[in-house]
Amino acid sequence: MEHNKDAVLAVRNVSMNFGGLRALSDVDLEVRKGEVVALIGPNGAGKTTFFNCITGIYTPTDGDVVAVLRDGKEKRINGMRTNHVCELGMARTFQNIRLFPSMTALENVMIGRHCRTKQGILGAVLRWPKARREEQDVVDKSYQLLKKVGLESVANEYARNLPYGAQRRLEIARALATEPFLLLLDEPAAGMNPQETLELKEMVIRIREEFQVSVLLIEHDMKMVMSLSDRIYVMEYGRVISTGTPAEVSADPQVIRAYLGEESDA
Amino acid sequence: MEYFLQLFFGGLSKGSVYALIALGYTMVYGIIELINFAHGEIYMIGAFMGLIVAGVLTAMGWPALSILAIALVISVLYSAAYGYTVEKIAYKPLRGAPRLAPLISAIGMSILLQNYIMLAQTPDFLPFPRLIPDLEFMEQYQSFLGTSDLFIVVTSLVVMIALSLFIKFTRMGKAMRATAQNRKMAMLVGVNVDQVISMTFIIGSGLAAVGGVLIASHIGQINFYIGFIAGIKAFTAAVLGGIGSIPGAVLGGLVLGWTESFATGYVSSDYEDVFAFCLLVLILIFRPAGLLGKQRAQKV
Amino acid sequence: MAAENFATNLKKSAIAALWLAFLTLPIMVIRVDTVEKTVTWRWMHLVYMLGGSFVLAIIWHFMMDRRDRGAAIRAADGGGTESALSRFVNNPRVVKPLLAFGFIVAAAFPWVFSMYQTNILISALIYVVLGLGLNITVGLAGLLDLGYVAFYAVGAYAYALLNYHFHLGFWTVLPLAAIMGAFFGILLGFPVLRLRGDYLAIVTLGFGQIVKLVLENWNAFSFGPSGISNISRPGLFGLTYSVDQATTYIYYIMLGLVLLAIVVTARLKDSRIGRAWLALREDEIACQAMGIDNTKAKLMAFSLGATLAAVMGAVFAAKTTFINPASFTFMESAMILAIVVLGGMGSVVGVMLGAFLLILLPEYMRAFSEYRMLIFGATMIVVMVFRPQGLIKARRKVYKINTEAA
Numbered sequence: 007m008e009h010n011k012d013a014v015l016a017v018r019n020v021s022m023n024f025g026g027l028r029a030l031s032d033v034d035l036e037v038r039k040g041e042v043v044a045l046i047g048p049n050g051a052g053k054t055t056f057f058n059c060i061t062g063i064y065t066p067t068d069g070d071v072v073a074v075l076r077d078g079k080e081k082r083i084n085g086m087r088t089n090h091v092c093e094l095g096m097a098r099t100f101q102n103i104r105l106f107p108s109m110t111a112l113e114n115v116m117i118g119r120h121c122r123t124k125q126g127i128l129g130a131v132l133r134w135p136k137a138r139r140e141e142q143d144v145v146d147k148s149y150q151l152l153k154k155v156g157l158e159s160v161a162n163e164y165a166r167n168l169p170y171g172a173q174r175r176l177e178i179a180r181a182l183a184t185e186p187f188l189l190l191l192d193e194p195a196a197g198m199n200p201q202e203t204l205e206l207k208e209m210v211i212r213i214r215e216e217f218q219v220s221v222l223l224i225e226h227d228m229k230m231v232m233s234l235s236d237r238i239y240v241m242e243y244g245r246v247i248s249t250g251t252p253a254e255v256s257a258d259p260q261v262i263r264a265y266l267g268e269e270s271d272a
Numbered sequence: 273m274e275y276f277l278q279l280f281f282g283g284l285s286k287g288s289v290y291a292l293i294a295l296g297y298t299m300v301y302g303i304i305e306l307i308n309f310a311h312g313e314i315y316m317i318g319a320f321m322g323l324i325v326a327g328v329l330t331a332m333g334w335p336a337l338s339i340l341a342i343a344l345v346i347s348v349l350y351s352a353a354y355g356y357t358v359e360k361i362a363y364k365p366l367r368g369a370p371r372l373a374p375l376i377s378a379i380g381m382s383i384l385l386q387n388y389i390m391l392a393q394t395p396d397f398l399p400f401p402r403l404i405p406d407l408e409f410m411e412q413y414q415s416f417l418g419t420s421d422l423f424i425v426v427t428s429l430v431v432m433i434a435l436s437l438f439i440k441f442t443r444m445g446k447a448m449r450a451t452a453q454n455r456k457m458a459m460l461v462g463v464n465v466d467q468v469i470s471m472t473f474i475i476g477s478g479l480a481a482v483g484g485v486l487i488a489s490h491i492g493q494i495n496f497y498i499g500f501i502a503g504i505k506a507f508t509a510a511v512l513g514g515i516g517s518i519p520g521a522v523l524g525g526l527v528l529g530w531t532e533s534f535a536t537g538y539v540s541s542d543y544e545d546v547f548a549f550c551l552l553v554l555i556l557i558f559r560p561a562g563l564l565g566k567q568r569a570q571k572v
Numbered sequence: 573m574a575a576e577n578f579a580t581n582l583k584k585s586a587i588a589a590l591w592l593a594f595l596t597l598p599i600m601v602i603r604v605d606t607v608e609k610t611v612t613w614r615w616m617h618l619v620y621m622l623g624g625s626f627v628l629a630i631i632w633h634f635m636m637d638r639r640d641r642g643a644a645i646r647a648a649d650g651g652g653t654e655s656a657l658s659r660f661v662n663n664p665r666v667v668k669p670l671l672a673f674g675f676i677v678a679a680a681f682p683w684v685f686s687m688y689q690t691n692i693l694i695s696a697l698i699y700v701v702l703g704l705g706l707n708i709t710v711g712l713a714g715l716l717d718l719g720y721v722a723f724y725a726v727g728a729y730a731y732a733l734l735n736y737h738f739h740l741g742f743w744t745v746l747p748l749a750a751i752m753g754a755f756f757g758i759l760l761g762f763p764v765l766r767l768r769g770d771y772l773a774i775v776t777l778g779f780g781q782i783v784k785l786v787l788e789n790w791n792a793f794s795f796g797p798s799g800i801s802n803i804s805r806p807g808l809f810g811l812t813y814s815v816d817q818a819t820t821y822i823y824y825i826m827l828g829l830v831l832l833a834i835v836v837t838a839r840l841k842d843s844r845i846g847r848a849w850l851a852l853r854e855d856e857i858a859c860q861a862m863g864i865d866n867t868k869a870k871l872m873a874f875s876l877g878a879t880l881a882a883v884m885g886a887v888f889a890a891k892t893t894f895i896n897p898a899s900f901t902f903m904e905s906a907m908i909l910a911i912v913v914l915g916g917m918g919s920v921v922g923v924m925l926g927a928f929l930l931i932l933l934p935e936y937m938r939a940f941s942e943y944r945m946l947i948f949g950a951t952m953i954v955v956m957v958f959r960p961q962g963l964i965k966a967r968r969k970v971y972k973i974n975t976e977a978a
Contacts, residue, residue: 110968117862125843391946
């Protein structure tokens, strides 16, 4: 498949039908190395459906989804099982926060380490040195990630007891624990006040630098999107209606129409 | 050919009873997404109530047909009352709780009711009087279609039609449909959801009681354990037809009745109960939505 | 406030008592004999019913008020309040000494108490391990298995049949039973992978029933309802011993197995696979999205639970030297589930406590033995309504952070 030499994710002609409902039509999208790409559009445009298509929750009816791994190898991931997609290096957060409420913050992040570790039942029960070392390593690395998102003080708190903003950051830390090359954030700033949104934005920039990840995010907060993204895709009714830099997209009449409606002939 | 007809009508009448019980399961599941484990026991209590009424009236010398009618009515009323009470005690307090809690409460209620009957009455099998009279014009069909079979099928049919009319045309019926589709919304438009849920249990229990009295009269004996097996089989029927779907429960009941009848008739009668369980397992694995159910997608 | 509430309570309870008396009147009061055409009226029962329901209703309403008032507090805290007992047991400095003490007491038991008592305790210990096994499947992984007794039966019949046909001894069969359990766990787990909650429960219930019915009817294989008798007791280097000594021997075998089960469960709970199971229980989709293979995790949970049950089955067969399908009914599965849920899902000590309470209490309250199952059913309802989290709350491990690595 033709794609930019720096692409980490290349999506071509992806369509998704649910019975008679066409949720996605011919979507083309690319995320390049080190970029922050935003996916925006009115509610119901198909953004989360798109996420679900590229992470294996749905299998696209048509088209190709190709991941370009850190070592340069290309892999077509259509319909690949969700846990394999994560193992490959694409981790996500969810629109309606999906943490594990009965586990502590630290343990939630430790879950992210699962696909990068090996200890099985035998190791867990017998606790031989290799298993114990791996477990300690998981604890240490998870704690580090909690520090990176500013949650180290609540490491042993149950996730359900954390305030909303903390929960969102925890979800991101958990995703980072899987060592992704591409981070998929689904409305990370939802429900946040301007101060929190600013902090989130700075956190994403820091993460991109430190972890060398690319980011694809769905967001409604325009201020954040415009100031954070390198490129933007605008969706409406399952199609991409515009793409480009923030400046280009905000000037595009199609986009203006989609958000503000047609001018009425009064 | 005669054997086939025997099995056919036997399956039809058994299936009708399964359908009556299955309706209770499906309606309750449709409204509060709970498998009412104790529903089989309501059916069993219905049979016992029928027995007690019949016993008392027989001792007083009343004519058979009127005993049947009164036994049915009183049994339905009492079972409805039991259903209502069971819901208030074991399910209503758990309405917001995680799924496991009401399920376990239901299992507990099932065990409680079984043992209550066993202790208050007897653990033995009790003979149930043949209340359904033999009609003369049925003599010719005697070899494959008995009067009681016919009676069961006709009564079940009447009851089910009454139910459909109720659901379709009455205010309560509409309220029940609304609550099943979207409970919060129903509450917001003023439906008294507590009442609706109670009504669902009441109706479901009444239907089960009809089934209990009819089949007890047909088979001739009852004991405290019949609810467990009948309950699971009826639940199989409800799932087979599509849990939450009323026509599905009827269809499922009939399919189960025929499957059992023909399988025991042509394959083996030792494993009678196994057929129902195997059917249950197979459906839930390959088509959990059932024959008439809708596949529900989950929002991620 | 209290006086008003109490008055309302009395009124509600009076109505409840009248309603219940009416409801139970035919069943409790009337006894018919359709053959003799007689009717017996037992009016005393009505009196008991009125009085009993009145008292119970008062208690019920009182507890309900307490529960509803506590609900607001609980909603804020989230996850249910923890009782004093639970906090005591969960204190890390209490657990280990407590268990150690328990084992010392248990080790001395047969020398202090009679064989009869020891036998009862063996039963309780078997249920402890069964509870721990189901705890892995239900408590940790959240897979509601209502047919758990099927694996118990597999182990029991494996030993009984291998012993009968090939004269294999207990110790030879024990690992075989474990393997068979694991195998059946995977076999039964495979078809139910895609099922959620209620449906999973019913299918497993169906499986359990199928196993029992097959055992009852396939006479050629399982000897049907009459069962298998004269099963060998466990060997001790070829020595022969008396029945009493057998009981003591099996008792210590069970203690060892209980210890093993506790260690295995406790270590798994706070391990990589234990966390994966918990994630699976809480949110399957997020679990899968974080790179965990749900299928593998589910099968492992089923399989491990089944292994423990099968091992217990073999011990049960060796202990009673006679088995038949009647020991493997749905009621057993319900009992084991009750042990896990009432004890506190996911909590090792909780499950142990649950097993002891549910098995030992009825034994020591022989006077009420007729009402045992009735009370059991009522207990399940009451606990679910008033304390669904069970006796002991399962706590997650508090990790010590290696701040030097920070």
